[in-house]
Amino acid sequence: MDKEDKIIVGISIGDLNGIGIEVILKTFQDKRMLDFCTPVLFGATKAISYHKKALKLEVPIQGITSINQINHNKINLLNIWKEEVPIELGKATKISGEYAAKSLEIATTHLKEKKIDVLLTAPINKETIQSESFNFPGHTEYLEANLDGKSLMILMTDKLRIGLITGHIPISKVAETITPALIKEKVGVMYDSLVKDFGINKPKIAVLSLNPHCGDNGVIGAEDDEIIRPTIAEIKETGKLVFGPYAADGFFGSETYKQFDGVLATYHDQGLAPFKALSFGNGVNYTAGLSEIRTSPDHGTGFDIAGKNLANPSSFIEALFTGIKIFKVRKEYNELSKSPLLVR
Known part of the structure; x- marks a missing residue:
C-alpha cells in the first residue's frame, strides 16, 4: 500500500x-x-x-x-x-x-x-x-x-450492534427524556449509519421497550403504548424497516437480536449489560452520526x-x-x- x-x-x-x-x-x-x-x-x-x-x-x-x-x-x-x-x-x-x-x-x-x-x-x-x-x-x-452531527453510541461486533436512545443519564431521568422526537432522531442516526458506514442497503432496526413486558397494556407503565409504539408506527410510514417495542429479556434470551441489523435500547444498561455478557473483550464502541x-x-x-x-x-x-x-x-x-x- x-x-x-x-x-x-x-x-x-x-x-x-x-x-x-x-x-x-x-x-x-x-x-x-x-x-x-x-x-x-x-x-x-x-x-x-x-x-x-x-x-x-x-x-x-x-x-x-x-x-x-x-x-x-x-x-x-x-x-x-x-x-x-x-x-x-x-x-x-x-x-x-x-x-x-x-x-x-x-x-x-x-x-x-x-x-x-x-x-x-x-x-x-x-x-x-x-x-x-x-x-x-x-x-x-x-x-x-x-x-x-447528532451522536449515537453504538456498541458493536460483526453480529450485534446496539445503540442507546438515552446515554449517560441517571435512571430516574430516562422515562421523561424519551420523547417521540428523540426516538425519531436516534432511529434516523442508526439507519443512516447502517447505510453509510456499514454498507447495509435496507437495514432492519429493533427498538426495545422501556418497561418490563412492554408495560403489560399499561399495568406497569404507559410509555411503551403511548410514546414508543405510535412513534415506531410513524417511522414505518416513511419506509424504514423499524420494529418493536420488544421486551428486552425475551429479545436477548430468544436470540431475536440476530434477525436485525441494529438494536436501539432505551437506556444504558438495558443495552450494554446483555451486549457485554455476549461480547465482552471483543466489542467496539462506535460513535455514529458525527x-x-x-x-x-x-x-x-x-x-x-x-x-x-x-x-x-x-x-x-x-x-x-x-x-x-x-x-x-x-x-x-x-x-x-x-x-x-x-x-x-
Whole structure:
C-alpha cells in the first residue's frame, strides 16, 4: 500500500494510570499492523517510556513534534507536552485526568482539521477528567459538542450492534427524556449509519421497550403504548424497516437480536449489560452520526490490573480495524453518492 493511501489513525492515550497505553503498545507489537494504517499517538515520550519499562514491552516508537513529520512505516508519537507528569499506576488522580483530556482535545482538533482520518480513544476516568474545559459525561458527549452531527453510541461486533436512545443519564431521568422526537432522531442516526458506514442497503432496526413486558397494556407503565409504539408506527410510514417495542429479556434470551441489523435500547444498561455478557473483550464502541469517525474498546481504565501486564488488547485491536473499515465504507458511499449514475 502506498503511503498516500494509508489511513492515518489518531490515538488518544486515555488515563495515564490505566491500561490504555498498555493495550496500545500490545496492539502494535505486531509490525504487520502498520500494513493497515499509520498510527499517531497523542501524548509524550516520557509517559510512553514509563509504561514500556513497567511492562517490559519493547515497541519502537518515533517521536514527532508536528503531524507533518509522520513516518508511514512507523508508530508515531506526537509529543504534546514536555513536562514530567507523575504516573501512579492503578490510581485515579486529577493530574492523570488532566493529561487524558489534553490528549483527547488535541487529537480531536487534528480530526476536525482532517489531519488524521480516524480517532481511536483509549479509556478515560469519567470523574478525574472533569474540569472547566471538560464538563461532559464521557467521550460521546464531548465529541458531539466538538464535531458536526447528532451522536449515537453504538456498541458493536460483526453480529450485534446496539445503540442507546438515552446515554449517560441517571435512571430516574430516562422515562421523561424519551420523547417521540428523540426516538425519531436516534432511529434516523442508526439507519443512516447502517447505510453509510456499514454498507447495509435496507437495514432492519429493533427498538426495545422501556418497561418490563412492554408495560403489560399499561399495568406497569404507559410509555411503551403511548410514546414508543405510535412513534415506531410513524417511522414505518416513511419506509424504514423499524420494529418493536420488544421486551428486552425475551429479545436477548430468544436470540431475536440476530434477525436485525441494529438494536436501539432505551437506556444504558438495558443495552450494554446483555451486549457485554455476549461480547465482552471483543466489542467496539462506535460513535455514529458525527462528521468524523471515532471508535474505542468496550472496556474501561482497568485500574485493578494497570501495570501488571494483564490487559488484553483484543477489543482495542477490534476498535482499530472497525474504524479503518468504517472509513473505507463511508468513503466509498460518499464517492458513489456524487455519481450521477447512482440510482437511489
